[in-house]
Amino acid sequence: MKSKNRNQGSADFEPILVHVRDLHAGPQDLKVNCSPEQIELADNEFRFTSPVRGTVRFSIAGNKVMAKGQLETEAISGCVRCLQPVSVSIKAPVDVIFDHDEELLKPELEFLGAEDSTIAYFDGETIKPEQQFRESIMLDLPPLPLCRPDCKGLCPQCGADLNSAPCNCDRKSQDIGWKSALKQIKLD
Numbered sequence: 001m002k003s004k005n006r007n008q009g010s011a012d013f014e015p016i017l018v019h020v021r022d023l024h025a026g027p028q029d030l031k032v033n034c035s036p037e038q039i040e041l042a043d044n045e046f047r048f049t050s051p052v053r054g055t056v057r058f059s060i061a062g063n064k065v066m067a068k069g070q071l072e073t074e075a076i077s078g079c080v081r082c083l084q085p086v087s088v089s090i091k092a093p094v095d096v097i098f099d100h101d102e103e104l105l106k107p108e109l110e111f112l113g114a115e116d117s118t119i120a121y122f123d124g125e126t127i128k129p130e131q132q133f134r135e136s137i138m139l140d141l142p143p144l145p146l147c148r149p150d151c152k153g154l155c156p157q158c159g160a161d162l163n164s165a166p167c168n169c170d171r172k173s174q175d176i177g178w179k180s181a182l183k184q185i186k187l188d
Contacts, residue, residue, distance in 0.1 A: 013038040018058050018127040020065060027059035032071060032133065039130040039137075046075040046088065046141060052133065056094050065098040065122065071133055077145045081153030082161050092140035096132045098122040 013034075022028055032055065036048035056069030075088045097119045120132055152162035160167035 015128050016130055016133075018065070018067075018129065020060070020122075020125055020127065023058055023060045023065065027057050030056045030058060030069075030129075032056060036073065039134045041073070041134050041137060043075075043138065043141065045145075046077045048073055048075045049087075050074040052137065054094075056129070056133075058127070063100060065127060067094055067096040067098065067127075067129060067132070069094045071137055073137060075141070079147040079151055080144045081151040082147060082163055083154065084147050084161070084163075086145050086147045088142060088145055090137055090140050092136040094133065094136045096120055096129070096136075098127050098129075100124040 016030070016032070016034065016038075018028070018030060033051055033053050035051055036042070039052060041048050041052065050073050052071050052073045054069055054071035056067050056071070058065055058067050060066075071090075071092045071094055073090050075090060076085050077088055078084070079086045095118070098121070099119055100122060118132060118135065122128075147163075154160065155162055155167045155169050157169040158167050160169075
């Protein structure tokens with residue numbers, strides 16, 4: 001197995017490789033310590049701020065290779081209520097079955113798997129798990145990051161951060177307007 005610390009400023013990364021021949025002696029742990037760029041970890045809503053670290057165990061089961069473990073990283077996003085920066089700690093489970101079945105190369109079969117795992121193709125000799133690592137982390141991103149559970153958000157009239165202090169807007173009249181508009185909606 002091959003995994004090194006990578007130069008985080010470089011765009012030329014050595015791939016993370018798992019050699020299947022090494023697994024015939026027994027399960028192997030892959031220590032992951034790479035930059036988010038190495039596994040092409042990017043998102044419009046999240047900026048990844050720390051290396052991706054963790055351990056993934058690879059083992060042979062028949063003609064398939066099982067990979068189970070956990071990856072961790074940190075990201076910064078905006079709170080969905082008040083837009084303030086929020087740090088998000090990500091602990092993503094990895095649960096992948098690698099198979100040498102060329103049918104998996106068909107686009108419609110690319111993401112098959114059981115509820116908690118994914119089936120991915122490998123060439124029979126080496127596994128390059130970067131894509132599966134990226135998918136595991138992306139699936140673990142919170143859909144609605146909050147700075148805190150009781151975030152009050154922004155005033156819909158003046159845009160003031162209501163966590164800092166109440167604003168001087170008359171929101172009661174605005175609330176009444178919404179209520180009367182909702183009452184006028186007729187459902188069949």
